[in-house]
Structures are given as C-alpha cells and as structure tokens.
Amino acid sequence: MLQAVPGAPAVSTVPTVSAVPVIPVMGKCKTSIVEIIILVVVSVVAVTAISFAVYFYLQWGEAQTNLDGRIAEAEAIAREDQQRIADAVFAEELKLPNRRFTGPMDYGSVSFLFPKTWSVFIESDASQGGDFEAFLNPEQVNQLRYGAIHALRVSIKNQPIDVVRQTYDGMVTSGQLRQSVFQNETITGDRFEGALEVNIVGIMIMFKVNDKTAIIRTDAMIFKEDFDKLIAGITLH
Numbered sequence: 001m002l003q004a005v006p007g008a009p010a011v012s013t014v015p016t017v018s019a020v021p022v023i024p025v026m027g028k029c030k031t032s033i034v035e036i037i038i039l040v041v042v043s044v045v046a047v048t049a050i051s052f053a054v055y056f057y058l059q060w061g062e063a064q065t066n067l068d069g070r071i072a073e074a075e076a077i078a079r080e081d082q083q084r085i086a087d088a089v090f091a092e093e094l095k096l097p098n099r100r101f102t103g104p105m106d107y108g109s110v111s112f113l114f115p116k117t118w119s120v121f122i123e124s125d126a127s128q129g130g131d132f133e134a135f136l137n138p139e140q141v142n143q144l145r146y147g148a149i150h151a152l153r154v155s156i157k158n159q160p161i162d163v164v165r166q167t168y169d170g171m172v173t174s175g176q177l178r179q180s181v182f183q184n185e186t187i188t189g190d191r192f193e194g195a196l197e198v199n200i201v202g203i204m205i206m207f208k209v210n211d212k213t214a215i216i217r218t219d220a221m222i223f224k225e226d227f228d229k230l231i232a233g234i235t236l237h
Contacts, residue, residue, distance in 0.1 A: 106126070112234045152217070153216070165213075177195065204217035204218075
C-alpha cells in the first residue's frame with residue numbers, strides 16, 4: 001500500500017482510463033444478409049430444378065407410353081401383314097398342282113392349266129353342234145343365271161371371229177371396254193377389259209380356233225392374277 005510522504009504533493013490514486021472509440025459491428029450483419037440471399041437463390045434454383053426434373057420426367061413417361069403404344073401397334077400390324085402373307089402363300093399352295101382343262105377335239109382342243117381348288121361345270125359340250133360353254137370357280141360353280149360371277153368362263157362359238165368381234169365393237173367405241181392385242185407363244189387374239197355386262201367388270205380374250213371363235217373371260221378383277229397365268233399357257237391341239 002502506498003503511504004503519503006509528508007510535504008509531498010498529493011497524488012491521485014484513481015487509475016486513468018484511455019478513451020477507446022466504440023465501432024459498430026456491421027460486418028457480421030452484412031454477412032448474414034448475403035448468406036440469406038444466397039440461401040434464397042439456391043433454394044429457388046433447387047425448386048426450379050426439381051420442377052423441371054418432375055416436368056421432364058412426366059413428359060418422358062408420356063413419351064415412353066406413346067412410344068410403347070406405337071411399337072405395340074406396329075408389331076400388331078406386322079403380325080397381321082405376316083398372317084395375310086402366310087394365308088396368301090397357303091392359298092396359292094393349295095392350288096397346286098394345277099389341273100388341265102381341255103375343250104372338245106372337234107372344236108380345236110383348247111387347253112390350259114387351272115387351280116386344282118376350282119370346280120368345273122360344262123353347260124354345253126357341243127356334242128350335238130352349237131356352242132361349247134364351261135364355267136370354272138373356286139370350290140363350286142355358282143348358279144348359272146344372269147349376273148352371276150365366275151372366276152372363268154370358256155366359250156367356243158360356232159361362228160367366225162370377225163362376226164363375234166362385231167358384237168363388242170360398240171362397247172369399245174363407247175369406252176365401256178378397252179381393246180388390246182393378246183398374244184402368247186401359240187395364239188394371237190384380242191383382249192378386252194372393262195364392263196363385260198351390267199355389274200360385271202372383268203377381262204376377256206378372244207381368238208380364232210379353226211373356223212370358230214374361242215372366248216375366255218373372268219367376271220371379276222380379283223381373279224386377274226390367276227387369269228393372266230392361265231391364259232399365258234393356253235395351247236391348241
């Protein structure tokens with residue numbers, strides 16, 4: 001403890017405190033605001049990213065569903081096409097081996113191959129003269145009435161070809177029939193396509209057999225492929 005010395009000036013015992021300026025703490029507050037702003041921005045970006053992710057996921061799911069549907073539809077169509085092709089091939093195979101049709105010898109023996117699945121009905125065999133008439137059709141021959149459809153009709157008319165051809169001249173002139181040349185390895189004649197009769201649109205060929213006229217025709221264009229194959233192999237004996 002300090003003691004006063006007699007005669008010495010009095011010395012204050014209160015410590016002197018220097019004045020220190022008070023500085024406001026601002027850095028920490030600014031840092032907090034920046035962090036909040038960054039947090040908000042990050043949150044908004046995160047929410048936006050999640051929203052886009054959900055949206056694109058839903059879009060992808062819908063697109064995938066549509067794609068799966070289109071793939072399934074394409075596969076179904078392919079299976080149907082394959083089945084149709086298989087059925088067509090099977091139907092063609094059933095026609096084989098072909099059978100041979102031969103007309104009366106006195107009328108030139110017109111001969112050709114036809115599908116074995118077709119039936120033949122001879123309406124008139126010309127044994128007593130007159131015209132030869134035969135009808136061919138898949139499975140069974142239809143009733144012989146006006147307007148009936150047959151895959152094939154074979155006629156050998158006891159008339160010269162010039163006379164028979166004249167009966168179709170008017171139909172060619174009017175445009176009802178289109179006339180062209182028919183020819184295979186052994187015969188040459190005329191080919192007519194169009195409305196052969198009322199409600200019958202088909203193809204017909206006409207050629208000379210000695211002093212007579214042969215007419216072979218189909219009553220429907222669905223038989224065109226078979227018809228063309230058949231007439232390509234016609235022979236005369």
